[in-house]
Amino acid sequence: MNNTELQQIANEVRKGIVTAVHSAKSGHPGGSLSSADIMTYLYFEEMNVDPKEPKKADRDRFVLSKGHVAPALYSTLAQKGYFPVEDLKTLRHIGSYLQGHPDMKGTPGVDMSSGSLGQGISVAAGMALSAKLSNEDYRVYTLLGDGEIQEGQVWEAAMFAGHRKLDNLVVIVDNNGLQIDGNVDDVCSPYPIDKKFEAFNFHVINIDAHNFDEIRKAFEEARNTKGKPTAIIAKSVKGKGVSFMENRAEWHGSAPNDEKYEIAMEELKKAGEALCQK
Numbered sequence: 001m002n003n004t005e006l007q008q009i010a011n012e013v014r015k016g017i018v019t020a021v022h023s024a025k026s027g028h029p030g031g032s033l034s035s036a037d038i039m040t041y042l043y044f045e046e047m048n049v050d051p052k053e054p055k056k057a058d059r060d061r062f063v064l065s066k067g068h069v070a071p072a073l074y075s076t077l078a079q080k081g082y083f084p085v086e087d088l089k090t091l092r093h094i095g096s097y098l099q100g101h102p103d104m105k106g107t108p109g110v111d112m113s114s115g116s117l118g119q120g121i122s123v124a125a126g127m128a129l130s131a132k133l134s135n136e137d138y139r140v141y142t143l144l145g146d147g148e149i150q151e152g153q154v155w156e157a158a159m160f161a162g163h164r165k166l167d168n169l170v171v172i173v174d175n176n177g178l179q180i181d182g183n184v185d186d187v188c189s190p191y192p193i194d195k196k197f198e199a200f201n202f203h204v205i206n207i208d209a210h211n212f213d214e215i216r217k218a219f220e221e222a223r224n225t226k227g228k229p230t231a232i233i234a235k236s237v238k239g240k241g242v243s244f245m246e247n248r249a250e251w252h253g254s255a256p257n258d259e260k261y262e263i264a265m266e267e268l269k270k271a272g273e274a275l276c277q278k
Helices: 003-024 029-034 036-046 067-080 085-090 120-133 152-163 184-188 193-199 212-224 258-276
Strands: 061-064 140-145 169-175 203-208 230-235
Touching: 003 029, 003 036, 003 067, 003 085, 003 212, 003 258, 029 036, 029 067, 036 067, 036 140, 036 212, 061 067, 061 120, 067 085, 120 140, 120 152, 120 169, 152 169, 152 193, 169 193, 193 203, 193 230, 203 212, 212 230
Parallel strands: 061 140, 140 169, 169 230, 203 230
Antiparallel strands: none
């Protein structure tokens, strides 16, 4: 799949994110939008997954460690064909299988329930170790927030993964620079993120989270790295694709009203039309 095709899918993923959060009147659009390109690449290019067999034994696993950006995961899964795109409008509604945080028991394609920050990477490391112990060749991917890595459990898991040489594990940090209370640098600086993961015996790659050439190269490099896990530090823009949400901490956990929703969808529609002309 070429970059333009991936960009078109990512734009549809962003439409789904905005639609879902607007319909729910709650949710987390900022970090969902910043991770949309990475999510698109994972499910449409990188991972061995099949929506017709969501539980097949040899599938690659994905753990959304920053579980509050479930709209990004759900929208990507819908685009991939795990369930109808129309169901995104039921996000956070009573009786919906699309809860505010991922639920592995009720949502097709979700490999791990998550939401309590810091825990997802530990689960992913356990999955990767399980593959090693069972001599299976599936790979495990997990997405963390840069605010989330302020959690101590993240570094316990990193220590474990590096010590066990889990080269089938890829940790992606969505480094959009903002968390619910403002700049991550001001709240409790995690920098330098790359040097920290290197200290735990990770192979580290720094990329632009919205450049598909860099995304592609990073995941290929991770696949070819032997003897240590990989951490991809993805520099991103919070709220990417919706102008009034970009780099604004207040959109971490706020839903657009009807007027803002129309503006956002019009911007994404125009972005999609521009991609179709490429």
